[in-house]
Amino acid sequence: MKDAMTIESSTATTLRDNVDVAEALGRSYAAGFVTDIEMTGLPPGLDEGTVRAISAVKREPEWMTEWRLEAFRHWQTMPKPDWAKLNIDPIDYQAISYYAAPKKQPKSLDDVDPALLETYEKLGIPLHERAALAGVAVDAVFDSVSVGTTFRKQLADAGVLFCSMSEAIREYPEIVRKYLGSVVPTGDNFFAALNSAVFSDGSFVFIPKGVRCPMELSTYFRINAQNTGQFERTLIIAEEGSHVSYLEGCTAPKRDENQLHAAVVELVALEGAKIKYSTVQNWYPGDENGVGGIYNFVTKRGDCRGDDSKICWTQVETGSAITWKYPSVILRGDRSVGEFYSVALTHHFQQADTGTKMIHLGKHTKSKIVSKGISAGKSSNSYRGLVKMEKGAEGARNYTQCDSLLIGKQCGAHTFPYMEVKNPTAIVEHEATTSKISDDQMFYCRARGIPEEDAVSMIVDGFCKQVFRELPMEFAVEAKKLLEVSLEGAVG
Amino acid sequence: MSEPALLPLVASLVDAPLPVSGIAWLDAMRRDNHEIFVAGGLPLARVEAWKYTALRGLARRPFVDGDEAALTRAVDPSALALPGVDGARLVFVNGAFRADLSALDALPAGLTLQPLSQALHADPDPLRFVLSRRHYEADEAFTQINAAHARDGAVLRVADGVKIDAPLHLVFLGAPAEGDLAWHLRNVIELGEGATLTLVEHHLASGEQAHLSTVVGDIELREGAHLHHTVLQQAASGASLIRRTSLRLHARAHATLHLAELGGALVRHDLRAELIGDGAQLETRGVFMPHGRQHVDTQLAIRHQALNTASSSTWRGVASDRARGVFRGAIVVAPGADGSDANLSNKNLLLSGSAEIDTKPELEIYADEVKAAHGATVGQLDERSLFYLRSRGIPLAEARALLTAAFCRAVLDDLPNEALREHLSSLLIDQLPA
Numbered sequence: 001m002k003d004a005m006t007i008e009s010s011t012a013t014t015l016r017d018n019v020d021v022a023e024a025l026g027r028s029y030a031a032g033f034v035t036d037i038e039m040t041g042l043p044p045g046l047d048e049g050t051v052r053a054i055s056a057v058k059r060e061p062e063w064m065t066e067w068r069l070e071a072f073r074h075w076q077t078m079p080k081p082d083w084a085k086l087n088i089d090p091i092d093y094q095a096i097s098y099y100a101a102p103k104k105q106p107k108s109l110d111d112v113d114p115a116l117l118e119t120y121e122k123l124g125i126p127l128h129e130r131a132a133l134a135g136v137a138v139d140a141v142f143d144s145v146s147v148g149t150t151f152r153k154q155l156a157d158a159g160v161l162f163c164s165m166s167e168a169i170r171e172y173p174e175i176v177r178k179y180l181g182s183v184v185p186t187g188d189n190f191f192a193a194l195n196s197a198v199f200s201d202g203s204f205v206f207i208p209k210g211v212r213c214p215m216e217l218s219t220y221f222r223i224n225a226q227n228t229g230q231f232e233r234t235l236i237i238a239e240e241g242s243h244v245s246y247l248e249g250c251t252a253p254k255r256d257e258n259q260l261h262a263a264v265v266e267l268v269a270l271e272g273a274k275i276k277y278s279t280v281q282n283w284y285p286g287d288e289n290g291v292g293g294i295y296n297f298v299t300k301r302g303d304c305r306g307d308d309s310k311i312c313w314t315q316v317e318t319g320s321a322i323t324w325k326y327p328s329v330i331l332r333g334d335r336s337v338g339e340f341y342s343v344a345l346t347h348h349f350q351q352a353d354t355g356t357k358m359i360h361l362g363k364h365t366k367s368k369i370v371s372k373g374i375s376a377g378k379s380s381n382s383y384r385g386l387v388k389m390e391k392g393a394e395g396a397r398n399y400t401q402c403d404s405l406l407i408g409k410q411c412g413a414h415t416f417p418y419m420e421v422k423n424p425t426a427i428v429e430h431e432a433t434t435s436k437i438s439d440d441q442m443f444y445c446r447a448r449g450i451p452e453e454d455a456v457s458m459i460v461d462g463f464c465k466q467v468f469r470e471l472p473m474e475f476a477v478e479a480k481k482l483l484e485v486s487l488e489g490a491v492g
Numbered sequence: 493m494s495e496p497a498l499l500p501l502v503a504s505l506v507d508a509p510l511p512v513s514g515i516a517w518l519d520a521m522r523r524d525n526h527e528i529f530v531a532g533g534l535p536l537a538r539v540e541a542w543k544y545t546a547l548r549g550l551a552r553r554p555f556v557d558g559d560e561a562a563l564t565r566a567v568d569p570s571a572l573a574l575p576g577v578d579g580a581r582l583v584f585v586n587g588a589f590r591a592d593l594s595a596l597d598a599l600p601a602g603l604t605l606q607p608l609s610q611a612l613h614a615d616p617d618p619l620r621f622v623l624s625r626r627h628y629e630a631d632e633a634f635t636q637i638n639a640a641h642a643r644d645g646a647v648l649r650v651a652d653g654v655k656i657d658a659p660l661h662l663v664f665l666g667a668p669a670e671g672d673l674a675w676h677l678r679n680v681i682e683l684g685e686g687a688t689l690t691l692v693e694h695h696l697a698s699g700e701q702a703h704l705s706t707v708v709g710d711i712e713l714r715e716g717a718h719l720h721h722t723v724l725q726q727a728a729s730g731a732s733l734i735r736r737t738s739l740r741l742h743a744r745a746h747a748t749l750h751l752a753e754l755g756g757a758l759v760r761h762d763l764r765a766e767l768i769g770d771g772a773q774l775e776t777r778g779v780f781m782p783h784g785r786q787h788v789d790t791q792l793a794i795r796h797q798a799l800n801t802a803s804s805s806t807w808r809g810v811a812s813d814r815a816r817g818v819f820r821g822a823i824v825v826a827p828g829a830d831g832s833d834a835n836l837s838n839k840n841l842l843l844s845g846s847a848e849i850d851t852k853p854e855l856e857i858y859a860d861e862v863k864a865a866h867g868a869t870v871g872q873l874d875e876r877s878l879f880y881l882r883s884r885g886i887p888l889a890e891a892r893a894l895l896t897a898a899f900c901r902a903v904l905d906d907l908p909n910e911a912l913r914e915h916l917s918s919l920l921i922d923q924l925p926a
Binding site: 083389391404406407408409410411412413414415416417418419420421422423424425426427428429430431432433434435436 | 540827830840842843844845847848849850851852853854855856857858859860861862863864865866867868869870871872
């Protein structure tokens with residue numbers, strides 16, 4: 001095994017967390033509670049009227065309505081994708097409500113429904129003073145409308161625009177119009193088209209030229225109302241020489257019905273800009289019998305439009321019943337860099353088909369892919385990636401490493417890497433291994449008095465270290481805990 | 493996914509009369525596969541297994557079904573010989589068996605080697621199981637065509653415990669004809685328990701013509717059987733050659749394959765191996781060197797289905813000029829196949845700005861007591877190795893040729909037949925870009 005597996009390096013951190021593991025053993029999905037507030041929204045169903053209604057509720061300009069309608073018309077002509085290694089029960093798109101919102105439209109944090117704030121409290125989102133203490137600006141999306149945004153002023157002083165998508169469409173239409181759909185076109189794929197037609201809200205970030213964003217930006221998404229697909233749309237633009245780190249984290253209340261989540265995230269990095277996008281995804285994965293859980297069908301793509309730009313995706317995927325997600329980077333500018341670090345853990349009946357695409361167009365572009373898949377229970381976990389070196393990708397370089405760890409006899413771990421090379425000076429390397437936690441490793445830990453569950457979580461932690469290192473600190477802590485909780489009962 | 497108006501290739505296949513054998517089950521199988529093909533057509537778009545190989549160009553060309561003059565085509569028998577291959581020989585010219593060119597006298601005891609047409613005539617029943625399949629998958633169009641239209645092929649059996657020393661030689665030759673022909677061959681090979689065989693499969697041409705041929709082969713290795721199989725593919729530069737080889741390895745069977753894909757314009761090989769018995773072992777070593785406008789696509793799929801099975805695959809690709817090399821190496825470890833050990837390496841050199849390499853190593857693992865690894869690279873010759881050679885006075889062109897040859901030769905290193913190994917090696921060197 002790789003150095004990531006060295007047990008010594010992970011011992012210290014894991015022992016500290018033994019308490020958490022013991023605590024976690026007895027508990028089920030921690031974030032599985034339902035906020036009891038009245039919802040208003042559109043009745044289930046989807047047609048042009050629905051799209052117009054969403055646009056009208058959000059008081060969007062005419063061009064936006066047209067943009068949505070165009071996407072909707074295109075979506076109707078598209079076949080549902082079936083290429084992923086996933087078993088998906090047919091989704092009835094007419095049975096979903098495409099817009100749900102808290103009844104009271106809050107104007108400031110003080111107006112926010114106390115029940116909502118309590119929800120965030122339980123999830124540990126740093127709003128109010130907690131936000132100030134944690135030093136994080138939060139744009140929390142509760143179902144479909146942003147309820148509170150903090151740190152606006154501090155960010156505004158730096159010239160950073162950080163607000164909800166609906167607000168951005170109203171206040172910065174020229175920027176939105178220029179960039180929205182420029183990375184993920186409306187007709188890009190089935191779920192992206194659906195999102196373009198009905199997206200409810202999301203985050204908008206604009207970092208002007210030369211600005212280093214003074215804090216890490218964070219959004220907590222939360223699916224709440226039953227039968228409400230949440231379709232967020234995130235757009236991050238980093239102008240020349242700017243720098244931003246963005247955190248996305250998710251939990252969802254426990255539900256028995258599958259809920260659809262089809263988000264689109266677009267990143268644009270201009271010359272010399274750097275964007276780091278980190279995700280911890282912990283939506284409800286369904287119970288141990290595979291009932292319920294979120295369908296997470298996401299299109300995430302970054303465009304290194306300028307020379308010397310860099311986009312880095314880091315993700316820790318432990319939740320959702322089905323994950324279908326390929327954060328990608330188009331390396332257009334010369335010497336631009338794309339990175340993808342991923343830990344995907346599946347347990348019980350979870351299915352994940354995730355990976356990345358690195359499309360090298362510019363000269364001397366570089367990409368690095370590190371993917372760690374962990375399968376337990378009866379789950380299925382696939383890495384699917386594409387590395388493409390186009391003709392102009394002179395001297396481009398890619399390195400890919402995909403490792404899978406199997407825990408148990410009934411799970412599956414798969415690797416489907418595509419490599420397409422059209423430039424003779426480009427170098428593409430791919431390595432993959434699949435293994436289980438070896439008896440030797442377990443014996444070593446057990447002989448030192450470490451209980452089986454802790455030993456497994458230690459070894460898994462070591463296996464993932466390469467990726468955790470790339471996460472912002474508070475996320476890394478959360479990610480570790482998530483893995484431990486998610487692996488409960490995987491051994492024995 | 494057939495087109496509204498039938499493409500010439502499809503039209504010619506739809507119209508071509510099916511061979512009639514008078515054997516009810518065989519004719520029924522041909523009719524059924526023909527109907528499946530007519531309903532499904534060619535995999536022209538959006539079929540994953542054909543993602544990198546476009547069939548539109550091929551489908552637009554008309555072909556004449558079979559060669560009526562195949563038995564009288566002039567062929568120089570000496571051109572068929574390969575160094576180190578001195579056993580019995582079975583020769584097909586433009587899809588037809590040529591007794592005059594074959595060497596089937598004095599076959600060793602326990603060896604059956606005859607054309608399929610004769611085997612069916614003598615006793616069809618032993619072939620019934622393997623020739624009764626219906627192929628329903630969308631990516632199996634050529635297997636359907638082959639099943640419906642193949643008139644001949646090689647039938648090879650080695651009895652239990654028999655060891656055949658001299659390498660057997662199967663020759664598939666394309667000869668010039670009045671028009672572009674299409675023919676189809678079906679091979680059935682079986683090694684009995686503990687049998688041992690060395691087999692050389694040679695595809696070659698006696699002239700330049702753009703024929704289309706399909707070759708479908710089943711190779712069954714019973715318990716403890718050993719097979720050394722070498723495939724040398726030197727089809728005509730305009731030829732389209734579409735092959736499918738299926739191997740089944742029973743307990744403790746061991747197969748070693750060496751493949752060199754050198755010729756052809758459009759070459760596709762589906763190589764599927766199932767390790768169905770405990771302790772079965774498979775090694776595949778292959779090299780493809782497309783140049784000019786060649787398109788060479790190898791689809792290797794290995795399925796571990798039993799305990800303690802092992803597979804190891806080493807593949808090298810070198811693409812130059814405007815050529816395209818495609819490789820897929822899929823390894824599946826089925827549930828319960830504990831103790832499997834699988835590894836695959838595919839390294840490629842891309843020598844021209846207009847060439848392309850598409851490679852896709854896959855792992856699908858459903859068992860946990862498993863070691864599985866794969867690696868793939870696409871790149872160019874190592875600058876440091878080049879520098880080393882040049883610093884010792886070797887000119888750049890020569891240094892490149894030397895390193896490229898060494899890169900390809902890695903797949904031949906463990907070929908035990910020395911004369912054949914040297915011959916293949918010199919063919920590889922000849923094929924290197926100047």
